[in-house]
Amino acid sequence: MDWLSLFNAVLFAQTIQAVTPILLAALAGVLCDRAGVFNIALEGQMLIGAFAAIAGTYYTGSVAGGVAVALAGTIAFSAILAFGATWLRGDPIVIGIGLNLLASGLTAFLLRILFGVSGTFTDPTMQDLPRIVIPRIAAMPWFNRVFGGHSVVTWAAWILVVVIAVFLFRTVWGLRLRGIGERPDAAETLGADVAGSRIAAVLAGGALCGLAGAQLSLGSVTLFAEDMSAGRGWIAVVAVMLGRGHPVGVALACLLFGFADAAGLRLQGRGLPNQLTDMAPYVITLVALVVARGRRRRGAMA
């Protein structure tokens, strides 16, 4: 087998594609982590987003409507964690486990009730997310194959990495949020609204997961499949740990998993059974965690 030929433009394009939902969910994880809420519900939030995006697109007849429903639906779903872990002082881990199961059950239930199908739902009238064509890039064949034709959400994800990094480290609100995550008691004494900020962070994270879900169900395919988040939310949780809660570090960690995912897909094309290549991102994640031992951040992690 010619291993070097694996590393071509298509591999990098697939990496970018695979990274987007993970990256958006991981950015949600960063906000929650910085605010001091250990969010393991990313998987469920993403799944709700994916379902709401499809349902919204189907009923409103427009992709923009689908994304709006995905954002609203996922924010509403995230409110359970936002208020449950603050005002009601529930354990975020127990709530997270409950939310993941609720998302899995609720989307499967609604799939049968609303569309009368089980497994997957798609409809030929639905359009996918608009793709961005940049003339300068389109003129260069290799770059075009890597960067051309990605969805709006993909580009938004990378812009959000910068926006969230600037927010966290260059604005007063970001400073306050980090203070609340690191020393909630001290922040409270200084007059910061700990519960309010945490609620805001979790809800903003919900919006990001809504986008992640929209990319899953309206990005490269236009369909909803039961449990289609398939562990990506958990990889995002790990990416937050590996990137130590810094948006840029987290983005690099996500790239690693996206690359493993894409490389697995390519190897599958070369005849390796997909049961084995599907394991690649998880194995890489574990190896990366073991390698990064001792560099673990304390704090929000239980």
Added chain:
Amino acid sequence: MNAAIGAVRGAATSSVLWAILGGLVVGALITLAAGHDPVAVYGEILAGAVVGPNLAETVARAVPLVGMTLVAAIPLRGGMVNLGGDGQLVLGGMVAALVALYLPAPGAVRLAAAILAAMAVSGAYAALAAWGEVKFGVPLLISTLLLSYPAKGVTSYLARFPLRDPSTGMPETFRVEEAARLPVLVPGTPITWGLVLLLLVIAAVVFTDRRGTAGYELRLRGLNPRFTAYGGVDLGRQTVRVLFASGAVAGLVGAILVLGDQFRFTDGALLSPAYTWSGLMAALLAMGEPVGAVCAGLFFAALQTGGFAMERATEVPRVLTLVLQAVIILLLAMRHGLRRR
């Protein structure tokens, strides 16, 4: 009389019962919104769970579900979470199938060897995740979950390619012969000797929890890990041991399902009823206390079995029962919060 009143009052203030009640109310609202009669839906679930032959069905379903409840409850008693039950379950099922199919020994010996091998391999796999936390600082929650994926991938690959029975159209291994299967316990029902094995495990877990040193040390850790370490317990070794026990039970459940119910390893068949996640919910409902966890596991098994009958009778998707379980856990998590305030 006073004791009875006290018990009733205790039950009325118990957050678990309130959570279940709240879950049923939310479920009723969901069925109403979906255009169905909640009374009929709950009636069908109840009848489908306990009336006539359905009761045996519930017991048969409770064996794997209560087993997976213990898988989650054992570490939870010490404040640890094992999210890798799926991986440990399929690994146990695959090992049991392999030994029962290919070990050159008489049937009964093969059966015993298959069960023990499944428990040993799944236990070791869970202990590997514990070792990942102790040695490398990978949180147990994450290491157990991530290790689940390679286990699922490898067993799926084995069932689809090298070990596949080409005579069926399914991705599954050959059939285990009669002699190496778990015998039926109650003729005419799906209840096998797996029930007896499970009861033995429950007895062992409850006894260790109430009377054993290991159980005492684990409960202590659940209350205060630092104090436990100060008291001379090596937390690292304890983590590895507890996870071995938890994984071994998952392996046993895999073996019971393969040797007593399906007679072969079929890709996906062990995972589709989501025993691991229902079991985790049940364990959380009892916060790891074994007797309570077993009761919660029974309740969820009845709910699932009743769900099948409800789906047949009312056309409400039975996945509603999964939603109910999740809602109950969420309500419980919040009620705990309110009380602590």
